[in-house]
Amino acid sequence: MTPAHHQARTDGPPHAPELRAAARRLGRRRFLTVTGAAAALAFSVNLPAAGTASAAELDAARLTDDPFTLGVASGDPQPGSVLLWTRLAPVPYQADSGLPAKRIDVSWELALDERFRRVVRRGRATAHPEFHHTVHVEVDHLAPGHVYHYRFRAGRYVSPTGRTRTAPAPHSRASELTFGVVSCQRYDQGHYTAYRHLAQEDVDVVLHLGDYLYEYAVNSSAGSRAYPEGTLPDLFDRETVTLEDYRLRYALYKSDPDLRAAHAAHPFVVTWDDHETENNYAGQTPENSVPPEEFLIRRAAAYRAYWENMPLRRPQLPDGADLRLYRRLHWGRLAQFDVLDTRQYRSNQAYGDGWQFPGPESEDPGRTMTGDAQERWLINGWHRSDALWNVVPQQVTFSQRFNSTSTPSKVSMDSWDGYPASRERMLAGAQAAGVENLMVLTGDVHVHYGFDIKRDFDDPGSRTLGTEIVTTSVTSGRDGSAKPANWETLMAANPHLRFYSGLRGYTTVSLGRELARADFKTVSHVTTEGAPLTTAASFVTEVGEQGLKPA
Known part of the structure; x- marks a missing residue:
C-alpha cells in the first residue's frame, strides 16, 4: 500500500534553532501557520511514492531471524472489508529493528478456518522502510458478518495466526x-x-x-x-x-x-488520548513551556508512529502534524x-x-x-x-x-x-x-x-x-x-x-x-x-x- 498523494523527498526536517529564528522573524500568529507547513514537510519526507520503488529491495529469503516478533492485528471491521496489520522486526529493541533500509515483500492469506484449508483471498504487500517495515493490508470484496483467519509470510517465516471479522451488511437487522x-x-x-x-x-x-x-x-x-x-x-x-x-x-x-x-x-x-504524544496536551499546546514549533514536530512524530503501529486504514494516514x-x-x-x-x-x-x-x-x-x-x-x-x-x-x-x-x-x-x-x-x-x-x-x-x-x-x-x-x-x-x-x-x-x-x-x-x-x-x-x-x-x-x- 503506497499512498499516491505523497511524493518522495530527500530533504530532511528543519532543525529547532532554525524554526525559532523563523518565529522571531515572522511573528507568532503567522509562524504557527508556517510551522504547520514545516511539520508537514518534515514528515512527508521519505514516504514511498505511488508506482515507484521507494528503496532497494531485500529478498525475504535472506531473513535469518523471525521478523514477526510483534505479532499481528486487525482493525476497523467493515461489511465487506478487513484491515490486516503486522510489522517486521527481527530485533525489536533496536532502532532499525534489525533490518536494512530496504523494502521487503510480504505475502498474506485470509481463510475461513484457522488451518487455512479454505483460503478465500491471498496477496502480496510491501513492507517499506519509510514506514518502519509496517504493513497495512485492506482486503475488500468479502462477505459481511463473517469470521476470518489470517497470517503473513516473509521468506521462510510465518506469522502467528490472527482472527478477525467483517461487520454485518449495511442496514441489516443485526440482533x-x-x-x-x-x-x-x-x-x-x-x-x-x-x-x-x-x-x-x-x-x-x-x-x-x-x-x-x-x-x-x-x-x-x-x-x-x-x-x-x-x-x-x-x-x-x-x-x-x-x-x-x-x-x-x-x-x-x-x-x-x-x-x-x-x-x-x-x-x-x-x-x-494524550500519552501517545504527551501528557495533557491540547491541540497545538504542549503540557510544558516548549516552543510550539518544537511541539508540532514532536506531535508529527507521535502521530506517524501511531499510524504505523495501529491497525488503521488509508484515510487515517497522517499529513504532517495532523491525522484525522x-x-x-x-x-x-x-x-x-x-x-x-x-x-x-x-x-x-x-x-x-x-x-x-x-x-x-x-x-x-x-x-x-x-x-x-x-x-x-x-x-x-x-x-x-x-x-x-x-x-x-x-x-x-x-x-x-x-x-x-x-x-x-x-x-x-x-x-x-x-x-x-x-x-x-x-x-x-x-x-x-x-x-x-x-x-x-x-x-x-x-x-x-x-x-x-x-x-x-x-x-x-x-x-x-x-x-x-x-x-x-x-x-x-x-x-x-x-x-x-x-x-x-x-x-x-x-x-x-x-x-x-x-x-x-x-x-x-x-x-x-x-x-x-x-x-x-x-x-x-x-x-x-x-x-x-x-x-x-x-x-x-x-x-x-x-x-x-x-x-
Whole structure:
C-alpha cells in the first residue's frame, strides 16, 4: 500500500534553532501557520511514492531471524472489508529493528478456518522502510458478518495466526454485538493480565480508548515488572520525543505476549488520548513551556508512529502534524459508532489544568473539546443515523463529576467538565437528532465508572439521555483498590454515578434489540502476574428507557 498523494523527498526536517529564528522573524500568529507547513514537510519526507520503488529491495529469503516478533492485528471491521496489520522486526529493541533500509515483500492469506484449508483471498504487500517495515493490508470484496483467519509470510517465516471479522451488511437487522473496552496500559506499572483474559473472551471487536503507550522513561527493570537488571536497553530510559523514540516504545509495548494475544484474537477499533504524544496536551499546546514549533514536530512524530503501529486504514494516514482519527463505523442497523478525537482540536485547558472551580474561563461558550468540524460531523451523523444504538467511543469523562459535596465543587479541567459549553452542544444535538439510546464510552481515569447521562446534570430529576461506560486501566495506576479513598464522596456528590471501582481490568458491553448489558471486569493485582478475573458489577440499560440498572 503506497499512498499516491505523497511524493518522495530527500530533504530532511528543519532543525529547532532554525524554526525559532523563523518565529522571531515572522511573528507568532503567522509562524504557527508556517510551522504547520514545516511539520508537514518534515514528515512527508521519505514516504514511498505511488508506482515507484521507494528503496532497494531485500529478498525475504535472506531473513535469518523471525521478523514477526510483534505479532499481528486487525482493525476497523467493515461489511465487506478487513484491515490486516503486522510489522517486521527481527530485533525489536533496536532502532532499525534489525533490518536494512530496504523494502521487503510480504505475502498474506485470509481463510475461513484457522488451518487455512479454505483460503478465500491471498496477496502480496510491501513492507517499506519509510514506514518502519509496517504493513497495512485492506482486503475488500468479502462477505459481511463473517469470521476470518489470517497470517503473513516473509521468506521462510510465518506469522502467528490472527482472527478477525467483517461487520454485518449495511442496514441489516443485526440482533447482537458484544465488544470489549480497554484503556491506559502503562508498561512499567504492571503486567497485561487483563489482556490475557480478554483474549479468551467471546467478543466481536475491542475498542481501545487511548493511552496505548506512555511517553515516560522506562528503566531497565521496567518498574513494577521488576525485570532482571539490564534486561531492557538504556534507550527506553528516556521520554519519547523523536520518531525513533516513539517507534521503539511501540516495539516495547507490543513485545508483551498478552497484548499480542488480544490483538490476534479480536479486531480492534482504536483512538488515542494524550500519552501517545504527551501528557495533557491540547491541540497545538504542549503540557510544558516548549516552543510550539518544537511541539508540532514532536506531535508529527507521535502521530506517524501511531499510524504505523495501529491497525488503521488509508484515510487515517497522517499529513504532517495532523491525522484525522475521528471516523464512523456501523454494525448493521444495530449500532453506529462515532469514534472521537478529543485531543487534537480542543481548546487549551482552563485555569492551568487540573482540578479547579469552574468559572468564566472554563464556561466560555467559545471553548471546544472536539473542534467545530468534528462537532458538526458528529451531530450531522446523528441526524442521518438509522441505528438503534448510537455509541460514542472517546477519551475523557463526559458526565459531570464533582469531587466534593460542597457547593461549588472543583471539577477536572481536562475532562468535559472543563468544556461545559461543548458538552451542552453535544447533548442538545443528540436531543434534536432524536437519539434515544446514546452510549458514551470513556477511558483515561484508571477507574470503572457507570454514569447516567442527564440532560441537566444539576437536576437529578431531568431526563436521562443515555449512559456513560468508563472503563478502568489495564495497568496504569498499578494495583488500585475496589473502593478508592474518595469512593463515598464521589458517590454522594454525583447522584447520576451508579458504579465506581478502582481496580484494573476492562469492560465488556453487549448490545441487543431490547437492552444493553455492561460487565465491569477486574483483576485483583497487576504488579505481579496471574490474577484471576472477576466481574465486579453488571448493569443493563433498556431501549427507550435509558439509565443503568443492576443486572
